Amino acid sequence: MKIEKVVIPVAGWGTRSLPATKNIPKEMLPVYRKPAVQYVVEEAMMAGLTDVVFVTNKNKRALEDHFDRNLSLEMVLKRAGKQDLLDQVIKVAEMVNIISVRQKEQLGLGHAVLCAREVVKKEPFAVLVGDDLIFSPSPAIEQLIEVAKTEQMPVVGVMEVPLERVSNYGIIGGEEISPGLFRVKKLHEKPLPENAPSRLAVVGRYVLTPDIFEYLEQVKPDSQGEYQLTDALHFLAKENRLLAVKVSGKRFDIGDWVDYLTANIYFGLKDEELKSELLNSLKELLSC
DSSP states (O other), X not given: OOOOEEXXXXXSOOGXXXXXXXXXXXXXXXXXXXXXHHHHHHHHHHTTOOEEEEEEOTTOHXXXXXXXXXXXXXXXXXXXXXXXXXXXXXXXXTSSEEEEEEOSSOXXXXXXXXXXXXXXXXSOEEEXXXXXXXXXXXXXXXXXXXXXXXXXXXXXXXEEOOGGGXXXXXXXXXXXXXXXXXXXXXXEESOXXXXXXXXXXXXXXXXXXXXXXXXXXHOOOOTTSOOOHHHXXXXXHHTTOOEEEEXXXXXXXXXXXXXXXXXXXXXXXXXXXXXXXXXXXXXXXXXX
16 A cells, blocks of 8 residues: 545635634744744655645635745845755655645535545545644654554544543544554544543544545534534444554644644654743743
8 A cells, every 4th residue: 555645724704713824824833933834744644645725715815825835035145145944845845745635615624625536636646734734753644554454444533532522523433453553433523421432532643545535425514514524534443444543642633723823732742952041931820
């Protein structure tokens, strides 16, 4: 199984992050010194994925532009002798091959993935949600790719969440066939805690095979009029053709304000030049 393409759905309105996202895509909100989406693209790149397919809308040109050359800015940096910054902006532009597909109506994650069908064609592919950041020594999507290649099956990434938060996620039910690897029997989209089959939540990392598009075409819209990827994956689970990997790493949901602010602090504390001053500022704030 050769996997080169990654689909990153970024067409949503980012309503959880308003008013900050009124004119700025949620995925472009800065996390420390980079926009959130750059961390997602870097994860894909580190896992060996070379073609990034953005499923976007007409208001999200800023994402595409971020991964393009900006010759005017480069000239300014060059004239100012700021070679380090110049190297950084050029590196971002040359990071991966960007392909854009329009989702003309925002009809859910399943619909967004279906929009990439003509680009993906008949190849297996990865899906990374553009506002879900996961940091670990081994890129989260790479953990899935290794299993998908070994088992020749679609794989979803899961993490354990508190019982009171299961209603925010798609939750899997299944059997653990080896440490951290599950054969998925069923999926529930945002179940009530008392109905949840487990606390293992799908966290925005998938490796899929092209037959997923056939199942997506069979999915019915939910009460919000959206087509959920979870519903298509449920068809695979019923056929014993879906695995789940318990992903290791630290996760931040950029659409959640606590997670977003924590992510900025997390990276700030990893910068040795900022760490001491940042810690002092935090201690001062906590003592107020």
